[in-house]
Every structure is written in structure tokens, then in C-alpha cells.
Amino acid sequence: MQHNKTHDKRVLVIGLGRFGSSLALELVTHGWEVLGMDSNPRLVQAYADSLTHTVVADSTDDEALRQVGAQEFSRAVVAIGTHLEESILTTSLLVDMGVPNIWAKAISRRHGRILQQIGAHHVVLPEHDMGERVAHLVSGRMLDYVEIEEDFALGKTRAPREILGRKLGESGIRATHGITVVCIKRHGEQFTYATAETVPQKGDIIIVAGKTDRVERFAELT
Incomplete structure (x- = not known):
């Protein structure tokens, strides 16, 4: 069956550990069809009733990926974190199959660079990113913090006294x-x-948005 990839709401999630299963369940609640794949039968069984489809398969096996139709998905998430070789090989196979949007979980920046080099379109470092985010909240005055790129961030904070009662366009902020x-x-x-x-x-x-150090300094004004 052919799918219009522009409106295709199907996702292949490989790896049903804590990160992969949370992601897959959240996608289902947003109306996406999710094929959850893992080599561990216990994990697959645990989510069989919650996800659209589940399958026990070895994602490092090219033939196994093709049998589940991995090459037909426009979006795939490689949520394998602890086994670097499996993560890298799985991502490489998906790239070779021409999957146009691949998200891959990395457990370190070095792992992430390797995933990017072999063709992953998006690399996610959940533990690193969350640790960095919480560190900013604990050590500063920000109410929330999200790093968009390595040196650009959004920060949620209270409006400091120096900009109160003036139009933003006139404040020179x-x-x-x-x-x-x-x-x-x-x-x-x-x-x-x-x-x-x-x-x-x-x-x-x-x-507020800006370079990470500028956002941090501005939040301290409050």
C-alpha cells in the first residue's frame, strides 16, 4: 500500500527501553501509527497492547528490517542507547534504505557525531540535554530553559525591573x-x-531567545 509521505503519520521506533517506549506512547496519544521494534520479546510484549504494531526483530539485520517494511517509513527513531554498535549499524542500514527522516538517540557527543557522520538527520542526547536543562534551573533564576542549538537557547524568566513600564522597542534590550x-x-x-x-x-x-551566555546573564537580572 502506497502512502503519501507528506501526510504519512507512521513512525518506526526501534528500541523500546525507557526513552523509546515513552516516545512511542506519546506519539500514539497524538494520533500517530507506531511500529515498535525490539529484539527483546519481553519489552515487545509489554507494549503490544499500547502501540499500533509491535515486532520482535534484530534491527542490525538488513533482511529483518526489510521484512517489517522499514524502507517504507518516512520517519524512524533509533532509540537504542546502551549498545553503541547496534545503534550505529541500525542507523546506517536505515540510511542505506533511504528513510528520509531518521532520529537517533546518542549517549554522548562522540556517539552523536558518529551518528551524524553516517547520515542520521537528527541526533538526540536525552540524558545530556535534560541534565543541562536542570542545571540551568538549579543554578540560575530561569523558570525553564531549552537549548535550540549548541550556542542558542530559549529561556523563561520573570521580566527584570529595568524593562518594566517601557515599550520593548524603546528599551534597547x-x-x-x-x-x-x-x-x-x-x-x-x-x-x-x-x-x-x-x-x-x-x-x-x-x-527570551539568544546566545546561551546572553540568555543566562539576562535571567540573572531578575
């Missing part, structure tokens, strides 16, 4: 601090996009 206020939230209201005419008030929560 970008020139002074090298960040941009993207969104703003008043007490009891939802987040809205910030504009040059936005006037932050005491107690407002803002989301």
Missing part, C-alpha cells in the same frame, strides 16, 4: 543584552507574542 523577547505572559493570562509595542509589567513572565 537587544542592543544592551543581545537577546530578543519572544513571548510574554500576564498573571492569569496565556502567553502571547511580544512586539515592539509590548510594555512588560511587574510579575510578567517572558520567554
